[in-house]
Amino acid sequence: LINADGTIGETIYGQMTALAANTGAVNLGQGAPGTDAPAELINAAADAMRDGFNQYAPGQGFPALLEAVAQQRSQDFGHEVSPQHVLYTCGATEGLTAAILALLPQGGTVLAFEPFYDSYPAAIAAAGGSLVTVPILPTVEGGFAPDWASFDEAVTAPGRLPSIILINTPHNPTGFMFSAQDLARIGDAAVAADAWVLTDEVYEQLVLDGTPHVAPAVAIEDSARVVTVSSAGKSWNTTGWKIGWVIAEPEVREAIQSVKQFLTFTASGPLQVGLARTLSGASTFVAENRSSLQQRADVLVPACRAVPGAIASTPAAGYFTVVDFSALTDLDAFELNDLLARRYSIVGIPVPALCRAGSPAHAAYRSSIRYSFCKSAADVARGAQLFDDLA
Numbered sequence: 001l002i003n004a005d006g007t008i009g010e011t012i013y014g015q016m017t018a019l020a021a022n023t024g025a026v027n028l029g030q031g032a033p034g035t036d037a038p039a040e041l042i043n044a045a046a047d048a049m050r051d052g053f054n055q056y057a058p059g060q061g062f063p064a065l066l067e068a069v070a071q072q073r074s075q076d077f078g079h080e081v082s083p084q085h086v087l088y089t090c091g092a093t094e095g096l097t098a099a100i101l102a103l104l105p106q107g108g109t110v111l112a113f114e115p116f117y118d119s120y121p122a123a124i125a126a127a128g129g130s131l132v133t134v135p136i137l138p139t140v141e142g143g144f145a146p147d148w149a150s151f152d153e154a155v156t157a158p159g160r161l162p163s164i165i166l167i168n169t170p171h172n173p174t175g176f177m178f179s180a181q182d183l184a185r186i187g188d189a190a191v192a193a194d195a196w197v198l199t200d201e202v203y204e205q206l207v208l209d210g211t212p213h214v215a216p217a218v219a220i221e222d223s224a225r226v227v228t229v230s231s232a233g234k235s236w237n238t239t240g241w242k243i244g245w246v247i248a249e250p251e252v253r254e255a256i257q258s259v260k261q262f263l264t265f266t267a268s269g270p271l272q273v274g275l276a277r278t279l280s281g282a283s284t285f286v287a288e289n290r291s292s293l294q295q296r297a298d299v300l301v302p303a304c305r306a307v308p309g310a311i312a313s314t315p316a317a318g319y320f321t322v323v324d325f326s327a328l329t330d331l332d333a334f335e336l337n338d339l340l341a342r343r344y345s346i347v348g349i350p351v352p353a354l355c356r357a358g359s360p361a362h363a364a365y366r367s368s369i370r371y372s373f374c375k376s377a378a379d380v381a382r383g384a385q386l387f388d389d390l391a
């Protein structure tokens with residue numbers, strides 16, 4: 001197991017969950033929702049079990065799910081695909097790993113934006129490839145932006161052109177959302193380098209400031225080179241169900257499926273059917289989840305900001321605020337997180353744990369900690385109170 005920073009061992013999420021448990025601190029670390037899945041969805045899954053969907057699902061996923069995902073892409077993002085483009089995967093994590101294993105040549109390079117979800121470097125290492133990164137950095141206006149000069153350099157590096165450009169939008173942990181223009185630029189670079197564009201859109205539904213999510217497959221003209229990955233975990237508070245999907249041209253989808261069949265073969269059969277039935281109904285849950293997340297962000301972010309010198313981001317989307325403590329302390333994010341856990345009962349995720357050791361992003365986020373506001377309202381309120389006390 002290779003962590004983002006190159007160390008080997010348990011993921012940062014597992015480590016920080018243990019730190020919270022051992023210290024009795026409020027756990028604002030792992031992006032695991034503290035509010036439950038809606039009853040309508042749970043009932044639909046229970047009905048699917050009672051209806052007998054309890055054995056292996058088809059390798060591509062249940063047709064009803066493939067149909068529901070194709071419809072959702074079209075309705076929400078104008079991404080027109082057929083069920084033949086869609087593959088069920090065991091969460092976005094398996095979709096990303098299967099796509100990387102299927103599409104990356106031995107010794108090939110993946111360009112990813114940094115900080116990044118920690119499964120990326122492990123999947124790339126498993127595929128025998130190497131990772132180059134482009135930082136997403138805080139801007140003077142209080143937002144975040146990719147370092148485009150570094151991007152331009154990486155996509156034209158002689159002898160090291162990326163075979164895959166991996167984009168996470170909305171981005172974990174910053175909430176940065178790539179615009180249509182950004183994506184067109186990435187698409188042009190992908191054409192020039194003859195690279196795949198692999199996306200990770202797990203926060204696609206959780207836009208907080210009203211800026212629409214732009215699906216890379218829609219903004220990029222040569223959409224045949226785009227492989228879209230997303231999942232239901234974040235939108236539906238079902239991270240334990242592990243229902244994700246890959247969307248690609250049918251022959252690309254087949255290639256990814258041929259790898260996926262030897263990873264898990266298939267999983268979550270009745271849950272796939274329950275989700276399919278709910279997605280094709282008239283549920284208002286995702287919109288409610290969005291406003292509930294906004295309310296919890298509105299409790300946590302101002303409390304972080306009340307700490308003199310702390311700079312807390314206003315997330316455009318997703319589950320997290322990134323708080324930069326560098327004006328307050330010389331401690332790095334790991335030391336500070338540990339101190340805050342033991343002395344002030346608050347645990348987050350040190351952002352450098354989502355960066356490669358020695359990278360520009362690692363340095364820029366040296367004293368930054370990510371806090372999740374997807375936790376229960378009570379935990380978010382407790383976290384906010386603890387920050388108020390600290391202030």
Ligand code: PMP
Pocket residue numbers: 031090091092093094117168171172200202230231232233239242243244
């Ligand atoms: N990508 C990102 C950016 C994430 O934050 C996460 C964690 N939820 C995942 C992928 C994994 O998604 P899943 O649980 O569907 O595998």
Ligand code: GLN
Pocket residue numbers: 011013014029030031032117172
């Ligand atoms: N994606 C979640 C996060 O960023 C964690 C998922 C995991 O624990 N693997 O917090």
